[in-house]
Amino acid sequence: MKKQLAIILGMILTLFGCSQDSSGTEEFLGCSQENCILVYDGVEYITYDTTSMQRTGKISTKENDFQYRLSKYDQYITYGNSVTSEFKIMKRVNERLETIYVHPSKTEAIFPFAYVKDEPIFAVMDYDGDKQKFIGLFHLKKNQLEQLPTKQNEKTKKIFGIGISANDQMYTLLHEDGVQNLYKTNINLSKFELIAKDVTQNLSTLYEDVCYMKDQTLYCGKQVLTKLQPKTVLAWVVGDQYILEVDDIGNYEVRAVKDKQLLLSGNKFIGFDEKSSEVRIYSEGKMEKLGD
């Protein structure tokens, strides 16, 4: 009887539970029940019940564990602790995250940076001592990080890990004179074309253009897309068709890029997903879909 119970328990753990390898590294994180999906809240993945439409927990309960993703390309995300600088790369498999690479350094962090020619590109930063240092750009080769040949210059020294891409166009923020300046760059980091000075970190894209917030205005490229509402704290272009604005207490609005018509609104915003032109908005009590 005990043996049967052990076998059944083992099967349940294999099918649904968080498993561990011999070194104690968690291989899978995320949903273990039906009607559960992963939702990214801006800094971390939470589990969300699609029946009650409520958040049910975090994928990690360890303080200062966060995840980092590029919203249009979230198949590979990075996971790390901001205090201990233990980082890894995880692959999203449906509603779970599978560890595919554990970074050996305890002073470095890995951030998703771009997606170029169907390949995820990562930035590695070093935080040894009081100064942060950009190590370089890397890609995955047989689930190991391999450094890409990039230039080292005065501009690359100011990269701090934030990048985004669309249609193989790459953009990055540089920390210059205390502000975050947005540049268009390339995979070799040999060119830096200034797009805008003093912008926020939440970047998005509209086709091949980069979109950003500056002075309560949402820009794409060098063009104003829309003036943001006074209480808006976060704004993105999502699915190349919609403008998503979230205010200081989680009220949100979605408008069409083309005519600024209000399409959706709600409160208790949690996060969004964008896949091609399909966009999903998650909040406490509502789960809405736009597009395909």
Place this chain on the structure above:
Amino acid sequence: MKKISKLLASAAVAVSIFSYSIGTADAASQAKTLTLPSSYGTLTSNAWRSGLTSSGNTYQFEYQTSAVYSGSQTVEWIKTSWETCASLRNSASMSIGVSGDGVSASASSSWQNICASAYWQNSNGSKGAYSNRRNAVIKPKSDYRSGTVSIQNEAKVKLKGDARSWAINASV
């Protein structure tokens, strides 16, 4: 800042006054601080609530939370996210003083842990995010399990020129 310092100071006094009383309605406060790496300074999470008071067929309490960054870096955004929980039954409800916040237990007579959450985020460079002092209401009194109110506040901050985020929790 002065306002919340006063609140916390008064809460501390309240804790000392009521700490020996029998019952579960004591005021409580907690401040927890995280020292950020890279000599960035500190992030503090503050949570405070008053003792429960009885009014008609309701229990009520006031509460306040905050996230405070202390350091020389410029803040990208700072956020205080709080979750208020209580053990309720028989469709009893709890509101936490923010719009659309009402939560209820199911009709079951078994005790259920019911939570309501909200947040406040600043992205204007301010080094603090403070929830307003709010009033929470639980009703009816008979379907609240004594001593089960809790508030957990998570303070989060992102600084300009750094891709990492930081968080620290305080609970009362």
